[in-house]
Amino acid sequence: xxxxxxxxxxxxxxxxxxxxxxxxxxxxxxxxxxxxxxxxxxxxxxxxxxxxxxxxxxxxxxxxxxxxxxxxxxxxxxxxxxxxxxxxxxxxxxxxxxxx
Numbered sequence: 001x002x003x004x005x006x007x008x009x010x011x012x013x014x015x016x017x018x019x020x021x022x023x024x025x026x027x028x029x030x031x032x033x034x035x036x037x038x039x040x041x042x043x044x045x046x047x048x049x050x051x052x053x054x055x056x057x058x059x060x061x062x063x064x065x066x067x068x069x070x071x072x073x074x075x076x077x078x079x080x081x082x083x084x085x086x087x088x089x090x091x092x093x094x095x096x097x098x099x100x
Contacts, residue, residue, distance in 0.1 A: 013054045013092045023095070031097045037087040045082040048097045050075055055091035060084040069093075 015024045016036035023033040034053070035041070040060075050059065052069035059067040059075070061083055067075050077083060085093065 012094060016053075016092045031099060032094065034092065034094050035085075036090070036092045037085055038090050039087070041085045043083050043085060045079060046097060046100075047079045048077055048095060050077070050085075051094040051096075053092040053094055056088035057091040057093055058086040058088060060086055 010026065012026075012034045013036070016034040018024075020036045020038055021041070023035045026032045026034065037057070050057070050069065051074040052071055054071055056071075057069045059069065059077070061067065061077075061081060067077075069075060085091075
């Protein structure tokens with residue numbers, strides 16, 4: 001009988017909170033990380049998918065525009081759009097950037 005192997009379960013919000021303000025790169029993933037935010041974070045303007053895992057997140061965009069994400073909400077922003085992630089209190093976000 002082959003040895004039993006169970007998949008590893010990752011508690012993304014817990015991992016992110018252990019490194020507030022610093023991204024936790026997901027193992028065996030392609031350009032995916034989870035980030036706990038307590039203060040604004042300027043992001044590189046490239047095509048990126050954002051998924052709010054916990055809390056609320058404002059994504060400040062040019063010309064006074066913004067996106068407001070609640071827990072479970074997601075958005076993809078195109079490469080030419082500059083942005084700053086602004087947590088409302090505290091937020092945990094999953095970030096995926098496709099390979100260049």
